[in-house]
């Protein structure tokens with residue numbers, strides 16, 4: 252079912268500071284900030300040779316990363332995103348196996364303009380999983 256790791260996401264309390272750390276201290280190429288109100292986050296992508304790091308800052312009052320940052324105020328690893336060829340086929344197979352698909356269970360459009368779904372961290376050893384159809 253799984254293809255490449257598309258990105259590893261870090262929830263951060265201060266996106267500008269995190270972006271500067273990756274760009275200036277670590278010498279990485281970073282994108283412009285992108286506000287995603289539908290997802291309650293603002294994102295910056297750090298471009299690496301083999302994958303991307305997604306820096307996430309809460310946006311709006313109901314951000315899904317607010318509770319996470321309340322528990323880890325300094326930030327931390329939030330999710331890993333795997334590529335899939337067919338997100339609906341993947342969802343249906345996962346549902347059959349008993350995994351919980353978050354939200355309404357229907358894919359939403361993610362930061363790359365592609366369909367994405369999230370799987371509950373309690374079903375995958377404490378790691379929130381995002382699937383992205385490529």
Ligand SMILES: CC[C@H](C(=O)O)C(=O)SCCNC(=O)CCNC(=O)[C@H](O)C(C)(C)COP(=O)(O)OP(=O)(O)OC[C@H]1O[C@@H](n2cnc3c(N)ncnc32)[C@H](O)[C@@H]1OP(=O)(O)O
Pocket residue numbers: 260287290292294305307315316318319328329330332353354360361362363367369371372373377378379381
């Ligand atoms: C799609 C745009 C962009 C992209 O890449 O294209 C993004 O990636 S946006 C990313 C932000 N969006 C989401 O995270 C959507 C999916 N997330 C959720 O639906 C919730 O955040 C959820 C269900 C993971 C947690 O929400 P809930 O309200 O249930 O929060 P709790 O704090 O009560 O958590 C319950 C339980 O789960 C543990 N938890 C929560 N988040 C994580 C996490 N990221 N990694 C590991 N574990 C997590 C939390 O600690 C609680 O555990 P407990 O033992 O009960 O204390």
Ligand SMILES: [Co+2]
Pocket residue numbers: 258260305330332381
């Ligand atoms: Co993501």
